[in-house]
Amino acid sequence: MIPHRQAAPGVEPIGPPIIVTGWLGWIRQTFFNTPLNTIITLTCLLFLWRVLPPFYDWAFAAALWEGDAKACRQPGTGACWAFVIEKLRFALFGFYPADLHWRPLAMMLVFIAMIGASGYQRFWRRELFYGWVVALVAMYVLMAGGVFGLARIETRQWGGLPLTMALAIIGLVAAFPIGILLALGRRSRMPVIRMMCVVYIECIRGVPLITILFMSAIMFPLLLPEGVQIDKLLRAQVALILFAAAYIAETVRGGLQAIPRGQFEAAQSLGLGYWRMMAKVILPQALKIVIPPLVNTFIGFFKDTTLVIIIGLFDFLTAIRSALTDPAWLGFHVEAYVFAASVYFLFCFSMSRYSLWLEGHLSPERRR
Amino acid sequence: MAGLAHPKTAPSAGLDWIPRVWNNRLVRTTLYQAVLFGGVIWMFAYFTGNAVENMARLGITSGYGFLDRPANLPIGEGIIAYTPADSYGRAILVGLLNTFKVTIIGCVLVTILGVTLGIMRLSPNPLLSGLVQTYIEVIRNTPLLLQLFFWYVIVRQLPAPRQAFNPLDGVFISNRGVQIPWLEADAGLWWIASALGLAILGSLAYRRMAMARQARTGEFTPVLPLALVLLLVLPALAAWLFSVPIIPTIPELKGFNFVGGTSLTPEFTALLTGLTMYTIAFVAEIVRSGVQSVAHGQWEAARSLGLRDRRILRLIILPQALRVIVPPMTSTYLNYAKNSSLAVAIGYPDLVSVVNTTMNQTGQSVETIAILMAVYLSISLSISAFMNWYNRRIALTER
Structure with a gap:
């Protein structure tokens, strides 16, 4: 038996150590x-x-x-x-005729299905591109009508969430190739082309989106010949495309700069021309690098579509705000804004999570 | 392919120069560029022609003559005196100064609060970093415009002046905006301002001397006490010497409104709050990624030298992190300046708002949009020039 240890006189015994596990x-x-x-x-x-x-x-x-x-x-x-439940249909669809609400709803479902399909790498082939073309046409037909016995709906009556989605997705789909061309132009060896791309990108990035929207809404009609009119929605859409293209260009340029020179030289020594080299060797690598910033650009752009409120288009946020002016329901701003914020949050947050997932998925070399 | 297989059989009647010239890189690139440039020029000419024609038809005189005409547009607030009888030019200047006001105050606030938030985000305490992360995610994933509307409603729903919140003595928060104490002084204020400038310059010079001394002898000279003394004594001295009457005025409730002090309008309060709360989330993420980009070994090495955590952060980590932080911070400031244009949506009379009204009243859309673009481009270019200069200064000096 171990003898009980006696502390020396005058010495306090130390307590047990603090638990750290x-x-x-x-x-x-x-x-x-x-x-x-x-x-x-x-x-x-x-x-x-x-x-x-x-x-x-x-x-x-x-x-x-x-x-x-x-x-x-x-x-x-x-x-x-x-209040939100009462106004839900109005917030979602705006002034779209009430008995035809199934059409924007179907359009949104097509849209979400396409987004979902595009999310999987398995579907990344040429067919997806054709699928998008078909889907965009179908979405337009669903919204506008005029064929297949669907009643024609003017763009003035479009509104709510479908409008926000259309502005964002068509904007991105159209701006993406333009942005890539601008990024290539900015890295081009032809001085005039490079200069034009730089001026374009810096001018667009140097001014607020509102200015460009004002240009499309107020100044642009002045620039057209007499009698020619372009739909206001289309003008805003073009403005958004031109705006997004400049930002996408800068993001893609970052990726292009990260590709080592050897890749260009190797592609050239294989006898590939400029476009083949870019399409087959450089861009696939460059775009992979810029996925996270690109998704950030997309999220920013999705949020920026709310600015069309200022030129009087009837997007989701505008619909919510005009629901607030109903005399029977005055003063429920906070509820309305919290609801709108959660819808935007849902979209943007899932996009950012997806980009995180995709980043890990596309870079198996970095996974541990 | 047959043609290629028998190049000799092709008629060489003076046409073989075509592929030779066509395949010459210089010729081809020149041609491409000429075509593209010509196309852009043509487009500009076409649009300009149409614009001139349309304006003539609508009876709008082009040019900037309208800037001298009386504006007749009321502006709620401004730094310089303004009445609706003043010219459009002055109205636009008032708007521009309002944009500057919110941008400059905002950038200072955003830097301080954003860095604090970023450091909180890095806290080892999961409770704190989790709270901050939730905030960042919510803010970054909702539109700024929506947030501005939200803040405007909040400010509008604050209690009336009689029941105003009074968090500090002399600060009142109500639905009329925010009332804060202010110094009232006349032209003599310039003397105080210059004395303050002198004090700042003196402190900087003293800091340089102290650092040179430390580099030479290794002895540490504290800078802060002398700097504080300078910063406090010199302005006070100036005020006493030139007997500038400084009257601190403190807001107080008289009847239904406040008297004294200075007030921030509800629009300004909502805009500043909204923009700042939005932007600090981005700054916090930039700071976090900057600090995390410094290798962990730097912390360990500094600790093994016996430095304390706070000094490690200031002397070792921050100088290295700044190199990563500064470029994205530049675009954050730029975004702040550009986002301040959303003021038009909540009725703060900033540049865009005034120019928009001018445009509606005069119909001079081309000229007014040109002014807008010129102003924002010069703001953007000067912010990036300044930040590039700063970036070069702190960049890694390699041998």
């Missing part, structure tokens, strides 16, 4: 290891305690899901989701 040890190590960290933890907890329960009360516990504005205005009532 197990969940208790982890909590202590992560949240309370220094006085500063303890203060940070307590402040965060206090903040959460002050914010989360009231928010839960407002958004769920005391929220009203059905009823009218009067019920919503009762003291003690939280968020008035009844």
Whole structure:
């Protein structure tokens, strides 16, 4: 038997060491290891305690899901989701005729299906390109009508989420090739072409999108011959395309610069011409590198489509704002904006998650 | 292919120069460029011709003469005096100064708050970094315009002046905007401002001397105390010498509104809050990626030299991280200046808003848009020139 150890007189025995393993040890190590960290933890907890329960009360516990504005205005009532539900159709489809709402809905479904299909690398072939062409035509026919016995709907009546989606997706699809051409032009050895591309890119990137939208809405009609008129929506769409192209060009240029010179030389020594070299050797590598910034550009562009509100187009955000002017439902701004924000968030957040996934998926060499 | 197989049989009646010339790189590139350039010039000429014709038809005189005409457009706020009887030129200047005001104040705020947020994001405490990350994701994935509308509604829904929030003495937050204390001074303010400038220059010179001394002798000279003394004493001295009356005015509630101090209008408050809250999320991410780009070994090496965490951050990590941080920060400032144009949507009289009204009133859309573009291009170019200069200064000096 081990004899009980006696501490020397006048010496306090040291306590056992603080636990650093197990969940208790982890909590202590992560949240309370220094006085500063303890203060940070307590402040965060206090903040959460002050914010989360009231928010839960407002958004769920005391929220009203059905009823009218009067019920919503009762003291003690939280968020008035009844307003959002009441106005949902209007927010989604704007002034599109109510009995034809299935058409924009079908258009959005086609759109989402195409986006979903494009997300998988398995579908990345030439057929996908044709698929997109067909889908874009189908989407346009669904929205505009005029053939196959579908009633014709003027673009003035288009609105809501389908309009936002159309502006964003057509903008990106059209801007992408232009952007690539501009990026190639900026790296070209022909001085005039390079200069023109630089001037274009810098001019567009140097001014706010609003200026370009104003140009399309107000100045551009002045530049056309008398009697020629171009649809306002189309003008805004072209403005968005020209805007996005400059940003895509800069992103792609970053990728082109990252390709080592040897790749160009190797492609040339195989006898490939300029376009073949770019299409088969350089661009596939360059575009892979720029996927994350490119998706950021896409997200920014999707958010920027909200600016068409300023030239009076009826996109999703405009629809929500005009729902707010209904005299029967005045004053539910916060609910409306929270709802709009969550819709935009859903789209943008899934795009950014997808880019993270794709980045890992396309670079098996970097996976561990 | 048959033609290629028998090149000799092709008629050589003076036409064989065609492929030779066509395949000459110089000829071909010149041709391409000439065609493209000509096309662009033609397009410009075509549009200009149409514009001249259309303006003549609509009875709009082209040119910038309208800038001298009285504007008759009310502007809610401005730094310089303005009445609706003033000219369009002055109205646009008021708008431009308003844009500058929100951009300059915003860029300072964004730098301070964004860097703080970025450091919080890097905290080893998962609670804090998680909170910050949630904030960043929410902000970055919703449109700025929506956020501005949201902030404007929030500011509008604040209590009336009588029930205003009063977080600090002399600061009132109500639906009339934000009231803060202010210094009231006349032209003598310039003396104080120049004294302050002198104090800043003096402090910088002293810092240089102190650093040179440390490089020579290894002795550390504290700079901060003397700099603080200079910064406080010199302006006070100037105020006393030239007997500039500085009257601090503190806002107080009289009747239904505030008297004294200075006020930030609801529009300005909403715009500044919205833009700042939006941009700091981007700055925080830039700072995070910059700090994380510094290899971990740098931390370990500095710790093994016995430096403390705060000094490591300031002396070792930040100088290296700055090289990664500065280029994207440039575009963030640029974006801030450009995003301030969204003010038009919530009624803050910035440049775009004033120019837009001018355009609607006069019909001079080509000229006004040219002004807009020129102004924003020069803002963009000067910000990037400044940041490029700064970037060169902190760039790695390699042997």
